[in-house]
Amino acid sequence: MTQSSCDALHFFRGGGMMEVCGSSTVSLREFGCEQSLLSRPDGSASFTQGDTSVLAGVYGPAEVKVSKEIYDRATLEVLVQPKVGLPSVRERLQEQCVRETCEASLLLSLHPRSSLTLILQVLHDDGSLLSCFLNAACMALMDAGLPMSCLFCAVTCAIDTDGQITTDPTAAQEKESRALMTFAIDSTERKVLMSSTKGSFSVSELQQCIAVSQKASEKIFQFYRDSVRRRYSKIL
Amino acid sequence: MPTDTKRVRGPEVSQSPSLFSAKPAAAVPSRGPREDGRQRDQVDVRPVFVRCGLVSQAKGSAYIEAGNTKLMCCVYGPKETERKDETDMKCGRLTTDMRFAPFSCPERGSWIQGSQDKDLSLMLQESLQPAVCLHKYPRSQIEINVMVLENSGSVLAHAITCASLALADAGIEMYDLVLGCSIRQDGSSYVVDPSYAEQNSCSSDSNENQGGLTVAFLPSLNQISGLQSDGEMTEETLTAGVRTCIEGCYKLYPVIQQALAKAVRKAAPPPSES
Amino acid sequence: MAAGFKTAEPLEYHRSFLRENCRPDGRELSEFRTTTLNIGSISTADGSALVKIGNTTVICGIKAELANPTVEAPGKGYIVPNVDLPPLCSSRFRPGPPGEQAQAASQFVADVIESSELIQTEDLCIERGKLCWVLYCDLMCLDYDGNLLDACIMALLSALKNTQLPEVTINTETGSPEVNFKKRHELRIHKHPVATSFCIFDESILIVDPTSDEESLVTAQLTVVTDDEGRLCSVYKPGGTSVSGEKLQQCINQATARQREIQKLINKVISSVKTAQ
Numbered sequence: 001m002t003q004s005s006c007d008a009l010h011f012f013r014g015g016g017m018m019e020v021c022g023s024s025t026v027s028l029r030e031f032g033c034e035q036s037l038l039s040r041p042d043g044s045a046s047f048t049q050g051d052t053s054v055l056a057g058v059y060g061p062a063e064v065k066v067s068k069e070i071y072d073r074a075t076l077e078v079l080v081q082p083k084v085g086l087p088s089v090r091e092r093l094q095e096q097c098v099r100e101t102c103e104a105s106l107l108l109s110l111h112p113r114s115s116l117t118l119i120l121q122v123l124h125d126d127g128s129l130l131s132c133f134l135n136a137a138c139m140a141l142m143d144a145g146l147p148m149s150c151l152f153c154a155v156t157c158a159i160d161t162d163g164q165i166t167t168d169p170t171a172a173q174e175k176e177s178r179a180l181m182t183f184a185i186d187s188t189e190r191k192v193l194m195s196s197t198k199g200s201f202s203v204s205e206l207q208q209c210i211a212v213s214q215k216a217s218e219k220i221f222q223f224y225r226d227s228v229r230r231r232y233s234k235i236l
Numbered sequence: 237m238p239t240d241t242k243r244v245r246g247p248e249v250s251q252s253p254s255l256f257s258a259k260p261a262a263a264v265p266s267r268g269p270r271e272d273g274r275q276r277d278q279v280d281v282r283p284v285f286v287r288c289g290l291v292s293q294a295k296g297s298a299y300i301e302a303g304n305t306k307l308m309c310c311v312y313g314p315k316e317t318e319r320k321d322e323t324d325m326k327c328g329r330l331t332t333d334m335r336f337a338p339f340s341c342p343e344r345g346s347w348i349q350g351s352q353d354k355d356l357s358l359m360l361q362e363s364l365q366p367a368v369c370l371h372k373y374p375r376s377q378i379e380i381n382v383m384v385l386e387n388s389g390s391v392l393a394h395a396i397t398c399a400s401l402a403l404a405d406a407g408i409e410m411y412d413l414v415l416g417c418s419i420r421q422d423g424s425s426y427v428v429d430p431s432y433a434e435q436n437s438c439s440s441d442s443n444e445n446q447g448g449l450t451v452a453f454l455p456s457l458n459q460i461s462g463l464q465s466d467g468e469m470t471e472e473t474l475t476a477g478v479r480t481c482i483e484g485c486y487k488l489y490p491v492i493q494q495a496l497a498k499a500v501r502k503a504a505p506p507p508s509e510s
Numbered sequence: 511m512a513a514g515f516k517t518a519e520p521l522e523y524h525r526s527f528l529r530e531n532c533r534p535d536g537r538e539l540s541e542f543r544t545t546t547l548n549i550g551s552i553s554t555a556d557g558s559a560l561v562k563i564g565n566t567t568v569i570c571g572i573k574a575e576l577a578n579p580t581v582e583a584p585g586k587g588y589i590v591p592n593v594d595l596p597p598l599c600s601s602r603f604r605p606g607p608p609g610e611q612a613q614a615a616s617q618f619v620a621d622v623i624e625s626s627e628l629i630q631t632e633d634l635c636i637e638r639g640k641l642c643w644v645l646y647c648d649l650m651c652l653d654y655d656g657n658l659l660d661a662c663i664m665a666l667l668s669a670l671k672n673t674q675l676p677e678v679t680i681n682t683e684t685g686s687p688e689v690n691f692k693k694r695h696e697l698r699i700h701k702h703p704v705a706t707s708f709c710i711f712d713e714s715i716l717i718v719d720p721t722s723d724e725e726s727l728v729t730a731q732l733t734v735v736t737d738d739e740g741r742l743c744s745v746y747k748p749g750g751t752s753v754s755g756e757k758l759q760q761c762i763n764q765a766t767a768r769q770r771e772i773q774k775l776i777n778k779v780i781s782s783v784k785t786a787q
Contacts, residue, residue, distance in 0.1 A: 086239075086241045087241065088241045088242075088245075089241070089242065089243060089244050089613045089614075089616050089617045089620075090617055092242075092610055092613040092614050092617060093613075093614045093617040093618060093621075093748075095610075096610070096614045096748045096749075097748045097749060098749075099748075099749065100730075100748045100749025100750050101748075101749035101750075102749070103749060103750070104729075104730070104749050104750050104751055104752075179625075181745075184749070186752050189752060191752030191753065191754055192747070192752055192753055192755075192758070193747075193749055193750070193751075193752050194747055194748060194749045194750075195732075195745045195746065195747040196746060196747075196748070197625070197742070197744050197745050197746065198621060198624070198625050198744075199625050199743075200625055200626060200627070200737065200741045200742060200743045201741065201742055202740075202741055202742070203740075203742065203759075203762055206742060206745060206758075206762075207755065210755065210758075240607075242607045242608050242613055243592050243608060243613075243616060244590055244591055244592050244616050244617065244620050245590065246577070246588050246590035246644050246646065247577040247578065247580070247588055247644060249577065249578075250575035250576060250577035250644045251575060251576050251577070252575055252576075253574065253575065253576055253676055253678070253689040253691075254689070254691075256576070256678075256686065256687045256688055256689045257688075257689050257691060258688045258689060258690050290653070291565075291567075291598075291599070291652065291653045292565035292653055292655055293565075293599065293600040293601065293653060293654055293655065293722075294598075294601075304553055304554075306551075306552070308598070308652065309598075310598045310599075312597075312601045333597060333598075333605050335596060335598075337569070337571060337648065337650055338571070338573065338646065338648045339552060339554060339555040339558065339571025339572070339573050339646075339648055340552075340554055340571075341554060342554055344573040344575060344646060347592065347594075348607075379597070381596065381597050381598035381605075382598075383596060383598050383650070383652065385552060385569065386552050386553065386554050387554065388553075388554075
């Protein structure tokens with residue numbers, strides 16, 4: 001990959017990380033994405049949100065094991081590799097979230113009886129890991145050129161003890177928070193594809209967080225667009 | 237030791253509170269009536285409760301409760317064999333899997349199947365195989381899964397009874413039902429259908445004739461399909477023990493027959509007279 | 511005829527019922543299956559409960575053991591929940607270590623315990639930095655007919671409410687613990703989280719308490735966990751087709767109503783067990 005290093009794109013927004021809910025701007029950390037940085041997989045992407053960084057690789061469509069074959073669509077397998085040690089039960093739940101979200105946006109019925117494998121390697125975890133997984137997965141699937149019905153992005157929101165909502169929290173902010181929610185939003189209708197929460201919260205807090213995430217998703221989709229445009233403007 | 241990554245893990249080590257009991261548990265007396273009021277040296281089996289067809293997903297299932305021993309068994313199949321290499325083309329295969337729930341014994345069991353479970357699975361399979369018409373199911377396998385929910389002794393014997401009932405409920409062709417009964421020989425006296433404490437106790441006064449015996453019996457053919465014994469017993473004691481077990485099986489027989497008849501009647505109700 | 515149609519065209523079979531606003535088992539779209547609860551049936555466990563939601567059966571047995579607390583949290587005990595889907599409960603599960611679904615369910619249960627603060631792990635501490643309780647909560651599915659998570663959370667809550675821990679004193683001379691099995695006390699249950707699962711059929715029709723047949727055909731699943739104060743402990747939707755805010759609100763309302771019903775059921779069974787003793 002010769003041009004890979006200059007593909008990386010960063011964008012900055014706002015001074016502080018903290019964000020009061022209801023205001024018109026939503027602050028996210030510095031985002032970065034680089035596609036096709038690995039030569040072996042059919043599609044790959046690295047995604048960074050502040051210090052959180054994930055590397056994703058997609059293999060497929062390829063031959064599928066008979067035991068996992070589905071007659072009318074492709075079998076998607078997601079593997080999450082932690083930074084150190086072996087994947088445990090926690091990673092299994094994250095895998096399930098990523099897999100089912102990808103399944104909803106991919107047009108799997110175009111590749112019946114074949115396998116797709118998505119591998120997510122944690123490079124560094126500094127909060128909002130699940131949202132970074134999903135964003136990296138979407139970019140990698142896009143890079144692999146797999147047919148999708150829509151794109152998706154994910155946003156993590158943390159509610160602190162004062163009831164303030166912080167989007168894209170760092171690990172320290174996550175620890176201080178009372179509740180933590182991650183939503184995946186689709187690009188066509190801006191509806192919730194995936195939801196995973198921790199801690200207890202009220203219904204109105206949930207609705208606020210969804211609204212904030214939908215707002216933040218605009219920015220992430222814009223980032224996707226800029227990132228892809230930047231990349232192809234060089235190739236073409 | 238490799239860490240288990242497929243389960244939520246607790247601390248590295250933990251001890252059962254019974255190790256720190258202020259008063260050690262009293263030994264089971266080797267004379268007089270038994271703890272649950274049953275008679276020693278008599279064919280006094282615990283009253284059993286049996287039901288068929290409780291599990292909706294299985295082809296056949298059965299649940300048995302004898303005293304506090306509770307176990308259930310599900311039968312899946314016959315279906316295509318998974319292991320093609322050792323398939324006998326003319327004959328079906330019977331696979332058994334017996335497991336103890338982690339909370340089934342007084343001491344917490346591990347998640348991973350121990351050697352005891354595997355031994356019991358094998359004995360269960362060997363006891364049931366002669367009763368099943370396996371030649372009727374060529375190139376297929378029948379799966380028997382037993383789960384012990386609470387272990388209060390004589391688990392293997394009840395597992396055999398329960399499994400044969402589940403097989404019958406699944407409509408698998410059999411020559412006969414298989415009934416299980418076990419005894420615990422303690423010196424000159426014996427107890428039928430021992431409880432967990434009786435099974436693991438040992439009175440110190442005699443070292444001879446200490447052992448346990450489980451018999452799997454086909455009641456209408458009057459044949460023994462499985463016999464498992466451990467400990468040290470004289471020839472006469474052993475043969476007497478086998479006879480006692482057979483007597484115990486005959487006591488169970490009507491209860492099992494009734495349960496099966498009830499299940500059949502429920503599955504195919506007799507045409508109502510109108 | 512109907513059986514053949516069901517096997518050959520399962521999706522079309524279900525659709526034909528849903529068009530008439532009912533389901534193959536005769537339920538309405540927002541109707542739960544009969545839920546039964548049996549508490550304290552396993553005498554070898556420190557607490558136990560058996561839950562049946564329709565055909566789905568889950569048994570939870572709790573075993574308490576003693577251990578040293580971690581250095582990071584010297585005043586806290588442990589709760590170790592594990593869900594097992596043995597090959598006994600359905601032909602879709604293989605023997606061996608827990609599969610993906612069982613692992614995901616175990617983590618979900620662990621997350622709910624943490625999020626809801628069902629039990630405060632500080633209550634499990636016996637002596638700070640030295641000794642604490644470990645509650646091994648083993649959830650075993652005996653019959654798998656869909657809606658595993660609801661049954662698991664309910665079985666866990668009921669079993670924890672049934673748990674009686676023996677009194678432990680630390681001998682001042684020897685420093686070793688002494689357990690008095692005669693004197694037992696109940697656990698303090700702070701919250702009553704109840705899970706309610708929904709499925710989205712054909713990207714628009716919302717059904718509640720799905721069976722395993724329905725689960726295999728739907729386009730998305732959603733589980734909402736609420737506690738006694740009407741707060742949400744978990745809104746878990748692992749992907750699938752998108753859900754609108756309106757539908758989500760509908761789910762939350764139903765989950766809140768369900769929480770009250772289930773809590774009432776649990777309290778009723780607990781008190782009947784107590785009077786029987």
